[in-house]
Amino acid sequence: MAMTRREFGALGAASIFAPGAFAQTAIGDFTVTSVSDGSLTLPADMILGQLAPEQLSGLQDAFGFEDVLTPPCNVTLLQTSDRNVLFDVGAGPEFMSSAGFLMDALDAQGLAPEDITDVVFTHAHPDHIWGLLDDFDDLLFSDARYMIGQTEWDYWTDPATVDTIGEARTAFAVGAARRLARIEDAVTFFRDGEEIMPGVAARATFGHTPGHMAFEVRQGSEALMILGDCIGNHHAAFRYPQSPSGADQDQDMGAVTRTALLDQLASEQMRVLGFHLPGNGIGRVERDGAAYRFVEEG
Incomplete structure (x- = not known):
């Protein structure tokens, strides 16, 4: 189901944002904080429209929608002794009225934009990258260095993308290209498996977008996976991981990625921080028969 920007905004006005909402955990001597950029308000069939009717009704009964x-928008802030690293920058003021509150959340942590040393992108969808610019179209994090996967950058900066992405996502392509152009002189690229900083490795999780990346944060035996949107909700993605999701640009690849990652996370009992998972997005994946479930931490 395609929606116009006006329709997105009208839906978003119905959501509720809790200013300064956050949750914090430690991975070794890293401090990892989930800070809220607000939430999105989306028609259910936009995400779940390809489920069988009985599957959808079962989810509605179980999860109460x-x-x-x-879905919440949980931005990851990773802090070391000398770095404040943001994974994604939220939606900014232009996407949806219920999102774009990252500056309030950072302020609640005692941080100003100039305190952010690094910005790392999981992918370039609006709710993850449109917060790069302020109301005056200036870079918010002017002192930061920027990092993004090479495949993701190549896709969104390709002039052909706007003509091939499909009408429903045309605005996504235009918005991403405009923002990425602003950081082209200050961006570093990485590929699957590379460490973007000591203790943080990129993990290719393609499908949601052509170059989507998750990040494994590890110190010794402690680890946490920053998911972005490769596991994009706590119901269908866990109960029916092999089913296509309307949120994914390559739905077949997204399903393969999601299924493999859930199996790994459940087997290793690795903690996760999911951008759109409930609460503050921190928890674990557990097996539930032939499927999975998300268990919130705390």
Whole structure:
């Protein structure tokens, strides 16, 4: 189901944002904080429209939603002794009225934009990258260095993308290209498996977008996976991981990625921080028969 920007905004006005909402955990001597950029409000069939009717009705009964989903937007802040690293920058002021509150959340942590040393992108969808610019179209994090996967950068900066992505996502392509152009002189690229900083390795999780990346944060025996949107919700993605999701640009690849990652996370009992998982997105994946479930931490 395609939606116009006006329709997105109208839906977003119905959501509720809790200013300064956050949760914090430690991985070795890293401090990892989930800070809220607000939430989205989306028609359920935009994400779940390809499920069988009985699957959809079962999810609605189990998770208590009807025609609308209101996923949170959990931005990851990783802090070391000398670095404040953001994974994604939220939606900014232009995407949806219920999102774009990252500056309030950072302020609640005692941080100003100039305190951010690094910005790392999981992917370039609006709710992850449109917060790069302020109301005056200036870079918010002007002192930061920027990092993004090479495949993701190549896709969104390709002039052909706007003509091939499909009408429903045309605005996504235009918005991403405009913002990425602003950092082209200050960006570093990485590929699957590379360490972007000591203790943080990129993990190719393609499908949601052509170059989507997750990040494994590890110190000794402690680890946490920053998921971005490769596991994009706590119901269908866990109960029916092999089913296509309307949120994924390559739905077949997204399903393969999601299924393999859930199996790994459940087997290793690695903690996760999911951008759209409930609460503050921190928890674990557990097996539930032939499927999985998300268990919130705390």
